[in-house]
Amino acid sequence: MTTVSMTVNGKQVSAEVAPNTLLVQFIRENLRLTGTHVGCDTSQCGACTVHVDGDSVKSCTMLAVQADGAEVTTIEGLAQNGELHPMQAAFKENHGLQCGFCTPGMIMSAVDLVKRNPNPSEETIRTELEGNICRCTGYHNIVKSVKSASENMGG
C-alpha cells in the first residue's frame, strides 16, 4: 500500500491505496464521486475524463499514485454555488445528451478544449473531441452545445 494525497474539487484528500489502483477507481470507490464514468476501461471512449493539473486525461489510464500531489477536477467540481457551469448549462439547453453516459467525460473534455481554443470552430470542436465517444446523439448537438458554451464562457 502507498499513501496518496491530492486535491479533488478543491478538497484535500489522502488515502492508503494499492499501487495498481486506477485514478478512476480511487475517484469512484474511495471518494464516492460516481459522476466520472467507466465506459470502455480500454482507453478509447473518454467517459472517464477528468482534469489533472488542468489537463483533460482518461482517469482509467492513470494510476492514483500518478496523481499524487495533483489538483484533480471531476464533473462534480464544475458547478459553483449551485449554479451549473456554462458548459453544463449549454448541454442542457441544446439537448447535448440522450442517455447521459458519455456526458461527464464530454463536458470535462469540452471545458478543457474551450480553455485552449477560446473561440473554436465546428471543425476544431470535432477534432478536439476525438477522444470521447457517444453512442446516442450523433454528436451534432454536442458540437452545438460546445459552440454555444464557448460564446458564453468568452463573454
Next chain:
Amino acid sequence: MYSFDYERPSGVNEAVSAIREDDKFLAGGQTLLPTLKLRLAQADKLIDLSGIAELKGISVSESEVSIGAMTRHVDVANSADVKSAIPALAYLASHIGDAQVRNRGTIGGSISNNDPAADYPAALVGLGATVHTNKRSISAEDFFVDLFETALEEDELVTKVTFPVPEKAGYAKFPNPASRFALTGVFVAQTAQGVRVAVTGAGPCVFRQTDMEAALSSNFSADAVSGIKTEASGLSADIHASADYRANLISVMAARAVQAAS
C-alpha cells in the same frame, strides 16, 4: 491488473539502478497501463519517470531540436520553437491519438514501445534523429529493430532525442478511424545529407522508401513520388487494410507529405 510495486525516483541514475528484470519504466502510461490492464504484460514494479526533471523539456538551436524523453505530445505540438524549426514534427505530434492521450503520452514512451503504427518512428527515421540513453547514442535506424522491438537493453533508459533541423520536411498519415494510429504514415525530409522518406504503419517496423528518396533527390515534387509503387509483400494486412491497400497508401501519403513540406 496484477499487483505491482511502485517507485518514483528523482534522477536517471536512481531509476536505472532501481530496475530489476521484471520491472518496467512508466512514462505517460498510455500504452503500458492498457497492456497491464489486459494482462498482456506484467510487472513486479513500475518505476515512474515523471519525477525526473532532467528528462523533460525542449531545446532548440540553429541546427538541432532536442526533446527530453518525458516530454508529452501536447508540449511538442504546442512548442513555438518546434513549430518554427521543424513544423512537420509539431504537426505530427498534434495528430497522435486524441487530446487526452497527447496530454499524457511521451516521446520516450512512444519510441521505446515501437508500435508498428506509431507516428514518431517516422519522424525519427525521416529526419535522421539520434536517440540518447543513459549509456549511449543510437541512430534512429539502428534503434527501431522490429515489431515492438528496439535496441534498448533491459536497464537502458531513453533520456532524449535530437533531431537535425532539415531544409524542409512534411508528414502525412492516413489514420485508423478509431484509434488515429497510422494505417500508413510517411515522413519526407530534405536534409543536408539528402532526401529521406520514412514509412510507418505499413509494415512491422518503420522503414525507408529508397526508390522515393532517389526520385525526390532529382525532383522534389509530389508528382515525382505519386507514381512510385512499393512492393506489397512483407507489408501488414489486418481487418483495417490489406497489404496492397497499404502499399498504395504509401504513394498517396508520400505525395501529400511532399506537398505539405515546409
